[in-house]
Amino acid sequence: MTIEQAQEQVDHWIKTVGVRYFNELTNMTILTEEVGELARIMARTYGEQSFKESDKGRDLGDEMADVLWVLICLANQTGVNLTEAFQKNLEKKTSRDKTRHKGNEKLK
Numbered sequence: 001m002t003i004e005q006a007q008e009q010v011d012h013w014i015k016t017v018g019v020r021y022f023n024e025l026t027n028m029t030i031l032t033e034e035v036g037e038l039a040r041i042m043a044r045t046y047g048e049q050s051f052k053e054s055d056k057g058r059d060l061g062d063e064m065a066d067v068l069w070v071l072i073c074l075a076n077q078t079g080v081n082l083t084e085a086f087q088k089n090l091e092k093k094t095s096r097d098k099t100r101h102k103g104n105e106k107l108k
Helices: 003-016 024-045 060-078 082-097
Strands: none
Touching: 003 060, 003 082, 024 060, 060 082
């Protein structure tokens, strides 16, 4: 699936199953909440925190997909083509950082 197809599928789902988009501010808050849930799993899986009983059984991929879902909702609502935005962002990073990381002693 392409990013464009994902944007189309989310839009279709929202309009047929979800009734309508939450407003942009609500979705921004939901995105923050979803990132927090992802961070919780990361801290317990790869960090030093231990799992609480309520954290067990959470799926890392599912939490990442929740973040992506809400980000796509926000893009659709604000008219952002994520394919174009991502491509421009990648070009910016490539131009800006073409030698930056190669010379970073911390990455060796």
